[in-house]
Amino acid sequence: MAKLLEIRWHGRGGQGAKTAAQLLAEAASSVGKYIQGFPEYGPERMGAPVLAFTRISDEPIDVHCHVTEPQIVVVLDPTLLAKGDVTQGVPEDGIILINTDKTPAEMRQAMKLSGRKVYTVNASRIAEETIGRPIPNTPLMGALIKITGIMSLDALLEDTQKKLSKKFAGRPEVVEGNLKAVRRAYEEVQGE
Amino acid sequence: MQERIALTGNEAMALAMKQINPDVVAAYPITPQTEIVQIFSNYVANGQVKTEFITVESEHSAMSATVGAAASGVRAMTATSSQGLALMWEVVYIAASNRLPIVMPVVNRALSGPINIHGDHSDTMGARDSGWIQIYSENTQEAYDNLIQAVRIAEHPDVLLPTMVMMDGFIISHAMENLYILSDQDVQKFVGEFKPHRPSLLDVDHPVTVGPLALYDYYMEFKRQQAEAMAGAKAVILEVAKEYGELTGRKYGLFDAYKLDDADLAIVVLSSTAGTARSVVDELREKGIKAGLLKLRVFRPFPYEELAQVLADRKAIAIMDRADSFSAFGGPLFTEVRAAMYDAKKRPPIVDYIYGLGGRDVNLDHIRKVYTDLAEIARTGEVTQVVNYLGVRE
Numbered sequence: 001m002a003k004l005l006e007i008r009w010h011g012r013g014g015q016g017a018k019t020a021a022q023l024l025a026e027a028a029s030s031v032g033k034y035i036q037g038f039p040e041y042g043p044e045r046m047g048a049p050v051l052a053f054t055r056i057s058d059e060p061i062d063v064h065c066h067v068t069e070p071q072i073v074v075v076l077d078p079t080l081l082a083k084g085d086v087t088q089g090v091p092e093d094g095i096i097l098i099n100t101d102k103t104p105a106e107m108r109q110a111m112k113l114s115g116r117k118v119y120t121v122n123a124s125r126i127a128e129e130t131i132g133r134p135i136p137n138t139p140l141m142g143a144l145i146k147i148t149g150i151m152s153l154d155a156l157l158e159d160t161q162k163k164l165s166k167k168f169a170g171r172p173e174v175v176e177g178n179l180k181a182v183r184r185a186y187e188e189v190q191g192e
Numbered sequence: 193m194q195e196r197i198a199l200t201g202n203e204a205m206a207l208a209m210k211q212i213n214p215d216v217v218a219a220y221p222i223t224p225q226t227e228i229v230q231i232f233s234n235y236v237a238n239g240q241v242k243t244e245f246i247t248v249e250s251e252h253s254a255m256s257a258t259v260g261a262a263a264s265g266v267r268a269m270t271a272t273s274s275q276g277l278a279l280m281w282e283v284v285y286i287a288a289s290n291r292l293p294i295v296m297p298v299v300n301r302a303l304s305g306p307i308n309i310h311g312d313h314s315d316t317m318g319a320r321d322s323g324w325i326q327i328y329s330e331n332t333q334e335a336y337d338n339l340i341q342a343v344r345i346a347e348h349p350d351v352l353l354p355t356m357v358m359m360d361g362f363i364i365s366h367a368m369e370n371l372y373i374l375s376d377q378d379v380q381k382f383v384g385e386f387k388p389h390r391p392s393l394l395d396v397d398h399p400v401t402v403g404p405l406a407l408y409d410y411y412m413e414f415k416r417q418q419a420e421a422m423a424g425a426k427a428v429i430l431e432v433a434k435e436y437g438e439l440t441g442r443k444y445g446l447f448d449a450y451k452l453d454d455a456d457l458a459i460v461v462l463s464s465t466a467g468t469a470r471s472v473v474d475e476l477r478e479k480g481i482k483a484g485l486l487k488l489r490v491f492r493p494f495p496y497e498e499l500a501q502v503l504a505d506r507k508a509i510a511i512m513d514r515a516d517s518f519s520a521f522g523g524p525l526f527t528e529v530r531a532a533m534y535d536a537k538k539r540p541p542i543v544d545y546i547y548g549l550g551g552r553d554v555n556l557d558h559i560r561k562v563y564t565d566l567a568e569i570a571r572t573g574e575v576t577q578v579v580n581y582l583g584v585r586e
Contacts, residue, residue, distance in 0.1 A: 038367035
């Protein structure tokens, strides 16, 4: 793993970009990594474009500025692709992970993208089938650790279960659905 | 035994409050209040603390109720931010003059207007002359550690002053980071049982007056004693830090000097920006440039002598202010550090950079620019612009 891995999450208010950025950070912390997970707070409202960030490192993280050159971009909502450049600041060997029913090749063509690596997974459908709501954040975490190897699937599942059991106390079906979603996206994510 | 977990700054402060387990917390639990008291109110509702939680109708009332509780002889806390602190104003001074050891986390955020909710030190810099001890934190770890230490500092018989512990709004308050936390028992043992320093207001056998009228006959003696207590706080802050260091392995002082011993170029800064600046120091050191950093932790009492000692041998110094004082001569940190240097054995050139107002991002390039400017000042010995505004449209 790189010394410092920076991830930018593009979502819309209500899709759980902030939650994903922080859940992934927490999970990475649970396996001994140093982390930061933070949203960009603007005038948020349901449906408006939002950004969130995750930093993961093997060493303590000192910087407290915005992430401007993320190695990884996660797009929670493909309609955001028409709303500006999600690849801004992403280096040539960076990674774009998109929640879509299309293949990486189709997305590359649609985005007229050169360089970088494109991955896709239909996280909304997975969420709908496992959790019952099209909230794509947890499945995208599964896809992300498959691509990056930040941590093992088991470690992610274990930590996610712990965190969600607190958040959704008394609703084990929600926790179970989320864990299934993580596992399915881990298996179904496609790269070029 | 310490546990390594991941929390946001707000969660870390709320957890420290839970472990301190104060007798009374009075708060106005909606905006501009922080998540700190919202999370803490859950602890109260779940029976995880013994605290009596008083919901009040404004921040002015929150501080008033906290003052009343503290005067009655119990450990009392509240938390605030930005406009909330502004509304508390007159009672903030009363807490200090009544020598009530209230501890209050403050999430540093901008003051209106224009309306803004982001990280900025204008709120607590405004309160710098209120008589409160002020401790600034770089990250979630420091926010947690400082809040626990603040209880011991405020309640020390040589001090008896209210203490505010700061962290940067959003940049730290809403960011999740790793930190090591103590067990509830260890925190309880460290802060100890609250011992009232004078009879409780409710003790009718030993009546006392708190907050009396004192005109030109005695007002000045009250103020003189406050000043004496603040001066004495420095030794207590260091003593408490030493004991906390023995418990946790984490060292705290009045400030943290990073690669400063042999540095030619130095930045002095508060809170989260110190981390970003430290990265740049490392980068410059690799290139053989003698850069150093001083992260100030304790702003009140201001460590004049100690600062002058470590800064005197630098060739050029930049102060970074996340607040303007509108004195037309730089920010509050700049003015104070420059005053501290007047009696130093050498007086290196000192310039000010006002930055990050209203939460504006300050990144590695901004800090690099400050060091580049300092290198030029050190080389030529000439200062062309004393007060600078960093990353602003001119």
